[in-house]
Amino acid sequence: MTEEEKRLHEGPPTWRKWGTYLSERAWGTVREDYSANGDAWNFFPHDHARSRVYRWNEDGLLGFCDENQLLCFALALWNGQDPILKERFFGLTNSQGNHGEDVKEYFFYLDNTPTHAWCRALYKYPQRAFPYDHLVQENGRRTRNDPEFELMDTGIFAQNRYFDVEVVYAKAAPEDLLIEIRVTNQGPEEATLDVLPTLWFRNRWSWYRNGGAVARPQLRRLTTNPHEPLVIEAEQEELGKRWLLCQHDAHAELLFTENETNDQRLFGVPNATPYVKDAFHEYVIRGVQEAVNPAGVGTKAAVRYRLTVAPGATQTLRLRLTNRYPLSAALEAPFEAILAQRKQEADAFYQTVSPAGCHEDLQRIQRQALAGLLWSKQFYHYDLTRWLKGDSTQPRPPETRWQGRNHHWPHLNNRDLLLMPDPWEYPWYAAWDLAFHCIPMALIDADFAKQQLILLLREWYMHPNGQLPAYEWNFSDVNPPVHAWAALRVFRIERRLRGKGDTAFLEKVFHKLLLNFTWWVNRKDLEGHNLFQGGFLGLDNIGVFDRSAPLPDGGRLDQSDATAWMAMFCLNMLAISLELASQDPTYEDVATKFLEHFFYIAYAINDRPIASHRNEIDLWDNRDDFYYDVLHQPGQPPRYLRVRSLVGLIPLLAVDTIDDDLLKRLPHFADRMEWFMKNRPDLCANAASVSRRGKNERRLFSVVDEERLRKVLAYMLDENEFLSPYGLRSLSKFHQEHPYRLDLDNETHVVDYQPAESNSDLFGGNSNWRGPVWFPINYLLIEALQKFDYYYGESFKVEYPTGSGHELTLWEVSVELSKRMIGLFGRNAQGHRPVFGDNETFQHDPHWRDLIPFHEYFHGDNGAGLGASHQTGWTALVAKLIQQSGNRPSS
Known part of the structure; x- marks a missing residue:
């Protein structure tokens, strides 16, 4: 048993108490929407995020926090050119352009383990001013028939003028976190970068006037020897005390403010305190000295490092967030040894996941897919009755809310760690997405996969009538009933890995799923x-x-x-x-x-x-x-x-x-x-x-x-119909030349094959299933073929592809389909990864070519990644396909 497996099997889940649970986006969510018309994107836009306190959960740049998101850590950056401090990733809202709800940054989840004892992520930060307005304006100009306009299309990465900012987290103990930030200048000239590792408390104290009040926590500067690390002490009721030790630098400075809304900037109302959420932006970029608290106390703090990095060089910063005292030598030699040990342990753990003899590139694909899945484990908080009523210290929500979105779900009260489809584009759980997420999760952490499936059946999630909550934009929407399938698959995966199935788990979900089954039959x-x-x-x-x-x-x-x-x-x-x-x-x-x-x-x-x-x-x-x-x-x-x-x-x-x-x-x-x-x-x-x-x-x-x-397989396995080089299309290519038309209610409805982005805005944003390859149903169809083969065996063969004259058993067809799906990410004979499409930088640049994104769906003809670019929820199913490659799964 590896060290990571031992940590997973320890008693109370103390090693999971802290993790990469901080969302990449909290603005523009339904939870933060208190508008009369339900326009979540515009009620709390990106421009407000740096100045306005979140009600329900926090966001940050590649961050870390505790399981209740009381105390958060993340990066903030400034390249000396940007108009705002980079504290969170930027992207388009639903209505901005031909492909809305789309992050316009390049960041990659490189590694993670189930206990989050070892985590790595990378952000590519341009050295020129970030083109916020250009991205919005050009995407807004384009139509549904045009390709979306990406950050790389602006030319901002020309001559490699960017920083690779890599953050590494390694736990010395369950609540002793080592942090290493590695900044590499990939450009041709010396460049400067401000790095502000930031620590703050989620604001839980501003919402209640009487009763239920939460005591205000505090961060404060400790007096230290000028030649020793800078120290920020954090104190909070539930967490007690802990300390952030920051690497000594003669030019570094500690900054303090409050995690409070800048009402003056946003609403023209005087601030209750001179120290507000966007103080570091004001101090660093505008030079407003009085924006930060000279007393060295607050609920938000950062250490500012000003780096000058030579071309091709790397500079490293070390920090440690710990509950251990005294603090002497905390950033010295043991630091590097612990990082090396956790890296070695992660390697050993993933060796047990990959099949024997697995090619190095397939191991890379699998490991990055699982890393993204683990980085997509997020803290999620939403008390719907409280949201409907509003908070005593805030303006009363509009009365229309009681007849609006999700008003049928007043029982829903979520405050848990949940697997999300994507930490930026879909920073909320979706019931059927989560079911698929649990399949690859069971390979590495079956206990957490089971806990997730049980969670959605709890009384603070499942409706009293038996319906499962779909997703926060509309909990009453209907998702396919795959929860039972996922529970059974997780049970069998664990039984295969551990030699014994968890019957108690299966029994627990079965009884609650009886309610859900009855809801379907009756409704x-x-x-x-x-x-x-x-x-x-x-x-x-x-x-x-x-x-x-x-x-x-x-x-x-x-x-x-x-x-x-x-x-x-x-x-x-x-x-x-x-x-x-x-x-x-x-x-x-x-x-x-x-x-x-x-x-x-x-x-x-x-x-x-x-x-x-x-x-x-x-x-x-x-x-x-x-x-x-x-x-x-x-x-x-x-x-x-x-x-x-x-x-x-x-x-x-x-x-x-x-x-x-x-x-x-x-x-x-x-x-x-x-x-x-x-x-x-x-x-x-x-x-x-x-x-x-x-x-x-x-x-x-x-x-x-x-x-x-x-007859159905003849369609499905026809390359002129469903079968693409990279899996099964969601719509037959037949409709490219033969669109389907329906006259209904004095309107003509048309469906035609579109292998990439749809020209229909029926569902807005980046929704599109008119042709692209989509992982969940492909995975289920591969599994279905295997089940048919359990029965028919060699007696049942079909042409593969249809019309080729080449016959295979259904098991062999399932293997070939798996290869096509895995082939989306692997290098082909030309050395290209189909997922990168025609992006030459990703295809050839050594600093990009092994950074694999796991998209929401894929071009129906060439396999290029489309939709949400970090959909490492259901697309992480590729890790399961790699794991089972060549071997029959248990029936």
Whole structure:
């Protein structure tokens, strides 16, 4: 067992108490929005962030904090040219340009371990004035048909005139943090840089007038010998005392202010204190001496280092945030030895994660993917009732709030560490994103993955009616029900790694998921016919119209994907109940419930006899041999929405197998299954091969039978349809030449294949599923092919690619698809990484070419990264693909 694994298995999770939990963005979030119209981006814009105190959580540059975000540490920088102090990353709001909600900086998560005992990140900071206005204006000028305008496009990195600012965190003990900041001048000339390591308390004391008041903490300068490190002492009720030791420098200076809003600057109202949040900006850039507190006390403090760095040279700063006293020799020789030891321990830990003989570049990809996943573990705080009511010391929120966003979720009270899709572009949790995040997380920290899945089922998250909160922009939105799948996968991954599964965990999630299952059955099957309507279900622009909005004339949409997700949900719950039944026979009864539900849904989605008085059709279109959504409108016959998209591939996900040995161990369930198949052949006929034994005497449960499986796979594996060089497209390339058109309510809706950014702003921001490759469904389809192979084995082969004449088993197809997905990040025969697209700097510059971004989605033809550039949540699934490469996962 490695040292990192030993830390993970220690008693109370003390090693996890501090970590990289500080968000990269807190401005522009729903939590900070107290407007009447719900315009979060403009209510709290980037320009306010340096001067205005956050209510719910903090942000900073590659920072560190405790698990309750009481005390925060991050970097601030100034290159002598910028108009503002660089304390946080800049990006576009939703409405700024053709690709909004987009960070316009280059930073990279290089390393991290589950206990955060070793962490590294890199920021590339230009030496010229940062082009804030240019980025906004040029992106605003461009249309949806133009490419987005990136920071590198401004020419600011010409001649390599930038600093590499690398921050390294290493724990000497659970609450003893070593910090090393390495500044490298990559430019051709000497350059200066102000580095301000900053320590501050989250403002928790300004919101309550009477009762529940939080005592104001304090940072203060300690008197030190002029030849010894500078010391900032921090004291707070819950944390007690601790100290930030800062490397001695004859020209360094300690600065103090308060983490309080500059009301004068923002609102024209006199400040309660002369020392406010943006004091260091005023002091460093404008030279306002009185902005900082000469008494050396406050709730925000920094040490200012003014570096002059020769071309190609590196300067290093060392600090230590510790709860240990006395402080002598804290930055001396042991410092370097501890850094080296933690680095070595991290290397040893990740050697256990990578498969034997894994290529060095694949190890790099996997490790950076997992590093980004761990850096995306963030502190999240949102008390919705408090948010609706407002705080006693602040202006009363508008009354419209009680009928506005999220007002149906007054029970929600979150204050936890959560896996987020992206620390800047999506700095909030999303229920189904988080489910995917937990799969790669289980490889390195199964306990945390389990804790995350349980957390969203707690009463301060899950709605009393059983719905899971989707995401803070709309908790009532409907995400695909993948929580059961994730729980089962995490259980099995841990069992494979540790030799024993956590049945107590599985039982805990199962009981709460029963509530969620009931919510789906009661709320999303409008006609009670086992055909479901889930809304957009995370697929954004892939549809003809916004499927979450009410349809004209009171119509309804029977959704192929919603119905298939529910069939998959049934099989996941069935599998969990059978796992539990192996130890407690009581669960055999409830397993039968999910078996029945599955049969009813399989019947509904496939070849159900048309009942003329109901005027219904099934979701399988015999003309095209594909699954489609069906549109129902009063007074009109139902019609297929013939868009070949992931909507029609998701029925493949509703598949599982059961071993004959398991049925023998569970005779009561086996008897009920046989009774149902004998007495309800009308329902079971559409559940593929349940009565016929396959390879190793397995039974197959699938809504797609063998004949239709071949027909759907013919589309899926066709390079002129779904199969791209880098995975499966979200929309068939067929629609490039054959756009789908629908006339509805005096408006023509068009869906055409767009491999990169969408020209539709249906969902705003950077939403786009009209062609790009998208990791979550690709991963699930790879897994589904493996499950089909467990049953069919060598007896089932398909052309890969379609029309090639080259036949593979489904297992072999899954391996080939995995290779294509991994190939997004690896170097191809030309030495290029497809994810970098045509960016020559990333492709060839030795200082950029191994810094791998894990995007939200990828160009459907060339694999270039698109959307959120640090989506190391679901895209971190590549780490799991690398880990399982060549080996069959447990079934």
